[in-house]
Amino acid sequence: xxxxxxxxxxxxxxxxxxxxxxxxxxxxxxxxxxxxxxxxxxxxxxxxxxxxxxxxxxxxxxxxxxxxxxxxxxxxxxxxxxxxxxxxxxxxxxxxxxxxxxxxxxxxxxxxxxxxxxxxxxxxxxxxxxxxxxxxxxxxxxxxxxxxxxxxxxxxxxxxxxxxxxxxxxxxxxxxxxxxxxxxxxxxxxxxxxxxxxxxxxxxxxxxxxx
Ligand code: AMP
Numbered sequence: 267x268x269x270x271x272x273x274x275x276x277x278x279x280x281x282x283x284x285x286x287x288x289x290x291x292x293x294x295x296x297x298x299x300x301x302x303x304x305x306x307x308x309x310x311x312x313x314x315x316x317x318x319x320x321x322x323x324x325x326x327x328x329x330x331x332x333x334x335x336x337x338x339x340x341x342x343x344x345x346x347x348x349x350x351x352x353x354x355x356x357x358x359x360x361x362x363x364x365x366x367x368x369x370x371x372x373x374x375x376x377x378x379x380x381x382x383x384x385x386x387x388x389x390x391x392x393x394x395x396x397x398x399x400x401x402x403x404x405x406x407x408x409x410x411x412x413x414x415x416x417x418x419x420x421x422x423x424x425x426x427x428x429x430x431x432x433x434x435x436x437x438x439x440x441x442x443x444x445x446x447x448x449x450x451x452x453x454x455x456x457x458x459x460x461x462x463x464x465x466x467x468x469x470x471x472x473x474x475x476x477x
Contacts, residue, residue: 278439300357326438362450
């Protein structure tokens, strides 16, 4: 039984969600995406969702306290006992410090990509409302326009995948999350990946480097 506790680091649009979905199939461990959890809370109109919404709409980070709380709770669930893939958490040094107090991490995969690639990927990104699968209006078209290949769910554009917000999310990443690459390098946990490659090649590199 493989037990792997992984972190995915990378700018918005670097391909964390896409790689996470491929790693789930490969290693049979769950993807824990704080972005997905927060969007679900916003949709349901919970207290958490109400607190998070304005930060998310502007491309800023929600408070450390909120996300640390939801991740700590999620990590206690039974399906995390054989490992997990953290997608979008931690995003700040205080979050990384809190995580190290909860569990030990095996590797942090850093998806490296330039800003312009991110803007073009995100502005064309479409997401399945039902299963979260990711498409692109030019580079990864669904077979039937507007419908998910896997579950026929409706594809939509995330509110924060609009150009102004994308630029803010990038600024946020560069200022608050990029320092985590150094943070995990110092611990000897960083695995660098060239995220400009196609998703299957990125997966192949990741699997090879995790051996
Ligand atoms: P994502 O889907 O990972 O791009 O996350 C979407 C938005 O949710 C981000 O722009 C933040 O506003 C918020 N968010 C997700 N994860 C975190 C986190 N670990 N810390 C703070 N905010 C987060």
